[in-house]
Amino acid sequence: MPNIQSLPAQNDxxxxxxxxxxxxxAAPMVVTTISFTIMQFVDxxxxxxxxxxxxxxxxxxxxxxxxxxxxxxxSLASLNTFVxxxxxxxxxxxxxxxxxxxxxxxxTYFIFVLLIMWPSAPxxxxxxxxxxxxxxxxxxxxxxxxxxxxxxVINWSSNQFFMGIHKPIITMYASLFGQVVNVIFNxxxxxxxxxxxxxxxxxxxxxxxxxMTVASCINIYVYxxxxxxxxxxxxxxxxxxxxxxxxxxxxxxxxGLGLMINVALWGVILFGLVxxxxxxxxxxxxxMLSYTNLATMPIVGFGTALTASVGKMIGKGRKDxxxxxxxxxxxxxxxxxxxxxxxxxxxxDTMVALWSDDExxxxxxxxxxxxxxxxxxxxxxGVIYSGSLRxxxxxxxxxxxxxxxxxxxxxxxxxxVTRYLPNLQAMGPWITATxxxxxxxxxNCWRFKSNRWMKIxxxxxxxxxxxxQTEPTVE
Numbered sequence: 001m002p003n004i005q006s007l008p009a010q011n012d013x014x015x016x017x018x019x020x021x022x023x024x025x026a027a028p029m030v031v032t033t034i035s036f037t038i039m040q041f042v043d044x045x046x047x048x049x050x051x052x053x054x055x056x057x058x059x060x061x062x063x064x065x066x067x068x069x070x071x072x073x074x075s076l077a078s079l080n081t082f083v084x085x086x087x088x089x090x091x092x093x094x095x096x097x098x099x100x101x102x103x104x105x106x107x108t109y110f111i112f113v114l115l116i117m118w119p120s121a122p123x124x125x126x127x128x129x130x131x132x133x134x135x136x137x138x139x140x141x142x143x144x145x146x147x148x149x150x151x152x153v154i155n156w157s158s159n160q161f162f163m164g165i166h167k168p169i170i171t172m173y174a175s176l177f178g179q180v181v182n183v184i185f186n187x188x189x190x191x192x193x194x195x196x197x198x199x200x201x202x203x204x205x206x207x208x209x210x211x212m213t214v215a216s217c218i219n220i221y222v223y224x225x226x227x228x229x230x231x232x233x234x235x236x237x238x239x240x241x242x243x244x245x246x247x248x249x250x251x252x253x254x255x256g257l258g259l260m261i262n263v264a265l266w267g268v269i270l271f272g273l274v275x276x277x278x279x280x281x282x283x284x285x286x287x288m289l290s291y292t293n294l295a296t297m298p299i300v301g302f303g304t305a306l307t308a309s310v311g312k313m314i315g316k317g318r319k320d321x322x323x324x325x326x327x328x329x330x331x332x333x334x335x336x337x338x339x340x341x342x343x344x345x346x347x348x349d350t351m352v353a354l355w356s357d358d359e360x361x362x363x364x365x366x367x368x369x370x371x372x373x374x375x376x377x378x379x380x381x382g383v384i385y386s387g388s389l390r391x392x393x394x395x396x397x398x399x400x401x402x403x404x405x406x407x408x409x410x411x412x413x414x415x416x417v418t419r420y421l422p423n424l425q426a427m428g429p430w431i432t433a434t435x436x437x438x439x440x441x442x443x444n445c446w447r448f449k450s451n452r453w454m455k456i457x458x459x460x461x462x463x464x465x466x467x468x469q470t471e472p473t474v475e
Contacts, residue, residue, distance in 0.1 A: 016309065017324035022302075022332075025309060028172035029163065030301035037294050039179040046190050047204050054201045057137035059286075061201075063267050064124060064138075065145035067260060068113045069152065074259030076102050076156050077307070078252030081393050082244075083164025084308040085458060088315020094244075097237040099161045099223070101244045106153035114146045137201050144205030151212045158219035163308045165232070174218040182211025247458065254399030255390065265406045266433075273414050273429040280358060281426035284365035287355045292372050295340045299333050299380045303387030310391030319454055326388040326448065333380035341373040348373075368430050375434040378441035385444035392453040401443045409436040 048055040079102045086094040117124070121139045130138060155174070162170045186207035192198030199206065228234045274281050306329050313322040344351070352365030386398055413432035421428055447453070 016313065017321050017328060019328060019332075022305065022309070022325060022328055025166060025168065026302045026305035026329075028168035028301075029304045030298045032159075032168075032172045032175045033297040033301045033304075034294070035176055035179055037297050039182060041290065041294075042183055043186060043204055043208070046186050047201055050190065050200045053134050054137060056131075057134040058141060058201055058204065060125070060128065060130060061138040061141040062145065063263075064128075065142050065149075067263055067267075068110070068117070069149055070263040071256040071260040072106060072109060072149070072153070073156055073256070075249070075252035075256030076106060076153075076160055077255055077390065078248045078393075078395065079157060079160035080164045080304070080307050081251055081311050081391055082247055082458065083161055084166075084311030084391065085315035085393075087165055088312040088317075089459070092232050093237060095161070095165060096228075096232040096234045097239070097241055098244055098248065099157055099234075100238050101241055101248060102157040102160070103153060104240060105245060105248070106157060107150065110146075110149045110153060113149065117146055118143055140202050141205045144202065144209060148205070148209040148212050151209065151216050154216035154220055155212060158216070158223060161223070162219075163304055164311065166308060166312065168305065168308075170219070170222050174215045174222070177218060178211045178213075178215025180211075181214045182207050185210045251393045251395050251458065255395040258395075258399035258402040261403045262406050265411050273418050274426050276418060277426045280360040281364055283356060283358070283361045284352065284368055284426065285430075287352050287361070287365050288368045288372055290355075291344070291351060291369070292376060295337075295376060296379065296383070298336065299383050302329050302333065303383045306384060306387035307391040310388050314392055322388065322391070326384065329384045329387075330381060333384045334377065337377045337380040341377055344369045344373040344376075364426050367427050371427070371430045371434045375437040378438040380441075382437065382441035382444050385441075385448045388448060389444065389453055393456045393458045394447070394453040397447055397452075398444070401440055401447075405436045405439045405443075409439060 044055070044058060047058050079098055082098045083095045086092070086098065121142050122135065124142075125135050125138045155178075158174070159171045162168055184207075186204055188194055188196055189199045189203030189207050190201075191203075222228060223234050229236075274285050306325060309325050310322040313319065313325070348366040348369035349362060351369065352362045356362060356365075389395075389398055410433055413435065414429040417424060417428035417432055424431065
């Protein structure tokens with residue numbers, strides 16, 4: 001693990017709106033997000049070796065477990081905004097104090113989640129109409145994931161902090177190492193190797209827990225290291241600060257609610273609307289989401305990096321550079337995703353056939369991938385502009401647009417199309433999903449171009465008694 005002095009430095013001569021600068025900042029996040037998606041694929045593949053019931057149980061159980069996690073991830077993303085803006089303002093002590101506040105709130109939140117969802121897990125899956133033969137497996141996996149969330153708070157907060165101070169490579173090392181450990185323990189615990197009993201789906205859950213724990217230990221070790229402490233006073237800012245908690249909540253809660261609503265409604269499509277048209281439609285949907293999730297991860301990495309970069313520029317009073325950075329990232333996203341869309345459209349039959357030899361699955365999947373070829377271009381634009389607006393703290397707008405589009409176009413629209421245009425079959429819900437994503441992409445583009453985000457001042461309530469970092473720093 002490299003120390004902080006060995007990491008790439010930024011100085012005044014660096015062109016922070018250049019392609020090289022943005023690639024250097026975004027590359028570790030791109031690697032992290034792609035590796036996490038690959039790890040999820042490997043997890044599901046290993047569980048599939050245990051049988052159909054286990055494979056059927058892990059996706060809905062993981063989805064239910066991710067709902068409270070989505071709220072936390074969206075909310076804690078505000079840490080990136082405040083850390084990066086504090087860094088730009090030269091208030092490095094505040095960067096670490098914001099980190100501790102996110103940990104305190106995250107732990108408190110997930111203790112309540114655990115106390116509520118652990119005993120109610122069987123009831124949740126019965127309400128969702130899950131088959132009895134997989135219900136117990138879903139409960140087992142969900143309960144382990146609830147424990148894992150307590151550890152994940154450290155990783156999520158660390159990721160946002162290190163991204164905010166422009167040291168994302170630390171996150172990359174910790175995440176990669178944790179994911180390798182996850183895969184190793186999945187193999188040992190799922191199949192019962194080296195003297196351990198075969199635990200099946202429970203082994204996958206505990207493997208994930210162990211991997212997250214290892215990553216969190218690396219993150220917190222680096223955070224408390226001498227190098228980090230000398231720059232950000234990470235060991236001396238543990239005090240509870242209600243004002244900073246309120247800062248994080250004001251910006252983070254809208255994002256958390258918006259992400260949770262989106263995850264919930266995408267779950268409705270996956271398990272509800274598409275499921276009405278048979279298991280072949282669900283299988284085709286699973287294939288399509290596997291491709292689109294993997295393809296989108298590089299853009300998500302760029303969006304996260306852009307949040308930190310725009311936040312820092314706003315903190316330095318250089319909103320002109322923030323605009324140039326955003327325009328550059330939009331061009332990169334459009335070029336990349338246009339190539340992906342062309343490949344989807346040309347090779348859609350072959351891509352689906354790699355997953356299934358069922359002709360009906362291939363037929364449905366090819367049509368859905370045609371939708372994906374269109375919507376992923378707009379999704380890329382939406383993600384980039386969302387990252388930039390989040391760096392400015394414009395999360396109320398993002399939450400409003402995301403929730404409105406999900407509820408009205410994706411939710412209500414999907415229901416109406418399914419009911420009144422049943423001849424469209426599985427394509428109906430995915431057409432509304434495409435329209436929803438297009439609407440969000442265009443709305444976020446308009447918001448950024450309107451320059452209203454420039455009027456946001458996250459530190460306007462800051463008074464003179466808040467200390468400004470004056471200790472020696474390492475760049």
